[in-house]
Amino acid sequence: MDLVLIGIGTGNPDHLTLQAVKALNAVDLILIPEKGEEKADLADLRRAICQDLVTRPGVVVAGFEMPVRDPENPSYLARVNDWHDAIAQAWAATIDANPGASRVALMVWGDPALYDSTLRIAGRLALQRKVNVSVVPGIMSPQVLAAAHRIPLNGLGAPFLVTTGRRLREEGWPSGADRLVVMLDGACAFQHLPPEGVTIWWGAYVGMPNEITEAGPLAEAGPRILARRQAARAEHGWLMDIYILERKSPAA
Known part of the structure; x- marks a missing residue:
């Protein structure tokens, strides 16, 4: 077969x-x-x-x-x-x-x-x-999210790391990268991070007609994302979302 x-x-x-x-x-x-x-x-x-x-x-x-x-x-x-x-x-x-x-x-x-x-x-x-x-192979959601926000996945000459909400929640920000792509995060692990110096680009139903996006400093955009997630799940009965986090390098 x-x-x-x-x-x-x-x-x-x-x-x-x-x-x-x-x-x-x-x-x-x-x-x-x-x-x-x-x-x-x-x-x-x-x-x-x-x-x-x-x-x-x-x-x-x-x-x-x-x-x-x-x-x-x-x-x-x-x-x-x-x-x-x-x-x-x-x-x-x-x-x-x-x-x-x-x-x-x-x-x-x-x-x-x-x-x-x-x-x-x-x-x-x-x-x-x-x-x-x-x-x-198919188009991956990080590609579609980056396109929706009109940003590259990586910083200039810099790496990015793809991880899950569970790992981010349990282990904190991983070492070795200042930009993260976070997938499979039904519990919104970003809300448990220190928000200072962190930017988030978020999207739900990316690439679909009902796509919704938010972006900005985590301290400001985080509450908006939580509210929009709740409303979207109530409306559609399900939700698929993904986000990118970037923090200012300690050397910056």
Whole structure:
């Protein structure tokens, strides 16, 4: 069986590359994760992409119920590993329900290479059956955020570091970089940082029609971001956001 993981950008169908469109039209089965009513928009968007861009007759689009992580397990890594096992089983069950499919695709938000576990889950599936995995890269959310704010990701001749909200919250500002790209931060770790000398560029639903952005000194922009996040989640039922932090170098 061939399994192709297709990066689809941050939700805008225009983000799909020609390679991604060709890959969608070359498979027999496209798997769509379904995450309940609150996140039905995410499945609907994937289905809309298929409806608009898949033109080859016979391609089957099949949804599967996305497992949820066990909140009772105190170990973060154990929770994630158990969750990935359950997702691989859900993939396998959906594939087995479509026995004529020898080429299967999954559409991945952004790119499978950056803070996404689809490749790891594919590895679990490969332990159960012979699977040839290929990847079609997609536009990453840090690129779209930087474009929305019209800024480069890095300072002049300087590095930037990509991290998660959990690590920022638990470990503080990492050493070695004065500019951070922070992903997967449902708890707004930026509000626990000393705000002096820190600038934030934030965006939610970046690249989509309902994109919202904020930027400025953290002390001023932080409260605005918290309020806009709350309002957006109440309106849409789900929220995907990302932000860039920059602090003045101690040597500056």
